[in-house]
Amino acid sequence: MLETNFSALDWAIVGAYLVGTVIIGLWVNRYIKGMGEFLVAGRSLKTRLGIATMIGSELGLVTAMFAAQKGFSDGFAAFHIGLMAGIATIIVGLTGFIVVPLRRMGVMTIPEYYQKRFGSRNLRILGGFILAVAGILNMGLFLKAGAIFVSGITGINEDAVKWVMTAMILLVLIYTCLGGMISVIITDYVQFVVLSIGLLVTCVIAVKKIGWSTLVKGVDAIYSDQGFNPLIAEGIGGSYVVWMFFLGVISCAVWQTAVMRACAAESVEVVKKMYIWSSLGFMIRFLIPQFIGICALVYFFDLGSAQPFFDEQGQVSNDSNVTMKAMPVFLGQLLPVGLLGIVAAGMIAAFMSTHDTYLLCWASVLTEDVFNPLKSFKMSNRQRIRMTRVFLILIAAFLVMWGLWYPLGQDLWDYMAVSGSIYFTGAFAIMMMGLYWNKASVVGAYSALIIGTFSVLGLGPVQEYFSLKEFFNRNGIAAHHIGLTVSCLAIVGMIIMSVSFPNKETSSEKI
Amino acid sequence: MNGWINFWGVLLLVTLVIYAVLVIYVSIGGLSDIRKMLRSLSNKSRDGSEIEENSDSELKS
Secondary structure, three states: OOOOOOOOOHHHHHHHHHHHHHHHHHHHHHOOHHHHHHHHHOOOOOHHHHHHHHHHHHHHHHHHHHHHHHHHHHHHHHHHHHHHHHHHHHHHHHHOOOOOHHHHOOOOHHHHHHHHHHHHHHHHHHHHHHHHHHHHHHHHHHHHHHHHHHHHHHHHOHHHHHHHHHHHHHHHHHHHHHHHHHHHHHHHHHHHHHHHHHHHHHHHHHHHHHHHHHHHHHHHHHHHHHHOOOOOOOOOHHHHHHHHHHHHHHHHHHHHHHHHHHEEEEEEEEHHHHHHHHHHHHHHHHHHHHHHHHHHHHHHHHHHHHOOEEEEOOOOOOOOOHHHHHHHHHHHOOOOOHHHHHHHHHHHHHHHHHHHHHHHHHHHHHHHHHHHHHHHOOHHHHHHHHHHHHHHHHHHHHHHHHHHOOOOOOOOHHHHHHHHHHHHHHHHHHHHHHHHOOOOHHHHHHHHHHHHHHHHHHHHHHHHHHOHHHHHHHHHOOOOHHHHHHHHHHHHHHHEEEEEEEOOOOOOOOO | OOHHHHHHHHHHHHHHHHHHHHHHHHHHHHHHHHHHHHHHHHEEEEEEEEHHOOOHHHHHH
């Protein structure tokens, strides 16, 4: 077992925090009057709360884990991910790219936009199905990341942690089922405040303990130039940086959880302000954990080879489960009693907050965009809320199974990027062309969605299943090359098919 | 390499300082926004919210 400062006081802080969060969820249940309150909080979100909830849902434990892992694996060069995310979000905020027209249309989900724009209910159903599948796969390893964090920071056995995490999922289900988006917003706010303060203090303590010049020298000794310059082809490489910029645009403008926040905003002006200010959050959600990951890298490197993160030659471990554990173990050894409990509570609350946002998001997409359209929109409010709650439970059960079964085999961030791209490569083409090109047609939209699903080839186990792994390795084709290529093909495919098969004046599928 | 070290160092420092200010501003302002949101939700009548929420009924017609 790895050494940690985690004590009974820290456990008490974590327990009190979690109980308080659930009580909030139960308390706001009184404000739920219909689907509008349940999904988008009655569209009553104002700027400051919007910023807090937007950052709160994105700055989660899982984000901290994969970002810290990137810092541990790539050194300072990993900062380019946060930089690209910040630049992309501020561009979206200033221009209103995609999110402002979406808010003006008054939709609640992206597949609903498909139907409004292209007049096809079937397109909405297919888009909703692909979105939900990609989204659920994308969050498939959240539980595993959470278990590794709790095990690393508290020092308890990883098998025992799985039961703790399953219990936490149940808590999330209770307050999300009851409180919907209102409880999600309030718990996101609380988590934003606690976790932000905890992480800022952690950065200060880490720099004081290790020292900036030691950090720089340590990264230089381990990774040389590649640890600082992301454009070196032998390290990260320019194409990966481009992929990160594209993901930055996707994360804030096309990813359903961020779009839900834009749709919940009071007005178009609030949407723009939310994005401009949240750009800092989108950057910081990578920078702070990556910096802590870098501190962990140098801290453990200086300790020598008597710990699991380096091999006997002093090389960083290739096992992604091991490198993911570096940040929580480092926090467990760095922070004093009390502060450790607050940071752990903030992280675990962030874990729950991310789960509630994502669970609600995918469950509502399945209800609103797959099953309600299949029943010709004849489901009552009560039936829709009940079905959303059933999906919340089913998805949570799936997550427990998937988290235990799936072999990661790549950095968590890369797994999430690829699984998400099954949806967003096609969706980006449809949204961009649909919002800014009058001739975009329903056939073009179908083709973009179908082409987008080929992004699944970026996942290691899928490559192995189709015997493509060796081919990709031999030709130096990485997951981000596949993602970028599929994204371009989806746009090209949509243009060609829209020109070849334009929309007819009257369509039997028209709303 | 020194250029990159300085760039990342300045980027980290500047964003941490701005973020610290943002956290204080949003923490205080967010509380007041929560109060307004809850007040607005409790003032909405059931009939009003029914009309607003079910945009799908408009899609059908």
